[in-house]
Amino acid sequence: MIGLGTLAAGGIAALAWALQPAIAPIKTTTHNAQLVSQGQRIVALGDCMVCHSSATGLPYAGGLPLRTPFGTIYSTNITPDPETGIGAWSLEAFRRAVRHGISRDGHLLYPAFPYIHYTRMTDQDIEAAYAYLMSRTPVRYTPPTNELLLPLRFRPSLAFWNLLYLHPGEEPAAAVATDSDRQIARGRYLVDSLGHCASCHTELNPIGGESKTLLGGGSVDGWEAPALTTLVGAKVPWTAKQLENYLRTGLSAEHGAAKGPMRAVTERLSEVPREDVQAIASYIMSVQLPHPAPLQPAIPSQLHTTEGATLFAAACASCHSASAPMSTTGKRPSLALSHSVVGDNPANLIQTMLGGAPWVTQSAVYMPPFADVLTDEQIVSIAQYVRVDIGKRPPWPELSSKVAQARKEIHP
Missing domain, CATH: 1.10.760 (Cytochrome Bc1 Complex; Chain D, domain 2)
Incomplete structure (x- = not known):
């Protein structure tokens, strides 16, 4: 059992973590071009733009909804706008946020911001990331208010979570021989x-x-x-x-x-x-673990795939059949090799069929969304056909309810 002394010590530590002072704002900051260039690399490796940019907003201005089991958290503005972003943050304030999950004004940040991992960054990488972000064009934008369960709106409660999962400070470099x-x-x-x-x-x-x-x-x-x-x-x-x-x-x-x-x-x-x-x-x-025996092929069942085969031929075969130009000359992988098809979880195939894969200039991968074209029943039929006849795996159980849930939550 945990003794009263341990609980008391934990409570005191949590209280100390929760009561953090504000760090004074700064007026301006300048950085050399080499540090800014290095910071661009660090920020890309840290995926900062991925979370801190909404679908309709400007890069790094925040507003992306991050859905959690406890509600929705909207990412913050990390452009150097002094009022709605981090323009008034010193390097000291930025480092404290990265290492300890504490904002400049002293409030605790939600761990949707992965400070439990960023805390391991080197001081040099933190300074470079800061230099790059502070060199960006300021964007005046305030993200929506978080939509969380009532107890979690009380940020000091995060101090107890930090005691369990945050171990601040960069890790010492390991000795290497080759x-x-x-x-x-x-x-x-x-x-x-x-x-x-x-x-x-x-x-x-x-x-x-x-x-x-x-x-x-x-x-x-x-x-x-x-x-x-x-x-x-x-x-x-x-x-x-x-x-x-x-x-x-x-x-x-x-x-x-x-x-x-x-x-x-x-x-x-x-x-x-x-x-x-x-x-x-x-x-x-x-870090690969010993892998289990290879998956055994399933015997295709026409009970699950007759309608799916017809729908696949009409909606999917022009790109995904073995003889399609995308497969023969574009060298796209067969669906039979995709984890989305042969894995135990149908989530990724459902999400792809409903939402597609939008066209972006950095990638030649594109797939139109079918949420407005196919019914849930048709999505299920195609998915089971792809799973059984192409992937040679047993049908997914309870697929109808999973498709309906995905459409309700992600593609209403």
Whole structure:
């Protein structure tokens, strides 16, 4: 049992964490061009623009709704506007936010901002990120008010969460003996700190803390974030080179295309030096777990796929059939290799069919949305056809309710 002394000490520590002073505002700040350039690389590796830009707003101005089990949190404005952004923040205030999750005025930040990972950043990288963000054009914009459960609107309560999950300070560099070790160590740093990959690819417990099964798979905004430790157990085992290409381009000819939240991540990684992405891929491939026996093919069942085959031929085959130009000359991967099709969770296939994959200049991947074209029943029929006849896997159970729920929550 936890003693009264331990509880009292924890309460005092939480109180001290919750009662933080404001840091005085600054008027102006200047930085040399080299530091700003380095900061652009750091901010891209940290995916800052991904979360701090809404679909209709300007980059870094905030307003993106981050849906959590506790309500919706809107990302903040991190442009150097002095009133609605971070223009009045000193480097000291910025570093405190990154390392301790505390805003300039002293209030505690919600852990949707992944400070439990950013705290491991080096001082040099924090200063570079600060320099780049402060060099941006100020945008005067105040994001919507958070829509959270009543108890969580009381920010000092976050101090108890921080006692459990925040371990402030950068990690000391590990000793390395070879170039390969050095690359893996660099990749670990990028994955654990800047990339904060565990924020999505790790299951969260009931109070929003990451489980001990790091990178073992999670979910974000209705999408599955698959385990990163079982890539060698895929239908076609991943290699470091394939993973590098996927992370840099959003497409792997052997596995599929990045969609949903991951697509935005690959867009940012396309902007950083290749050696950074190589390091990330090397580290992830170094933490692979022994994989289970290969999936056994399922016997296609016409009970599930007759209508689906007809609908697939009408709506999907022009791009996704084996003889389609996109497959033969575009070298797009077969649906039979996609984790969205052969995995246990149908979430990503449902989300892709409903919302499509929007066209962006950084990627040649595009798929139109079908939410307004196909009914839930038709989505189910096509998905089961793709799953059984193309993926050679058993039908997904309870697919109808999962499609209906996805449409209700994400594509109303």
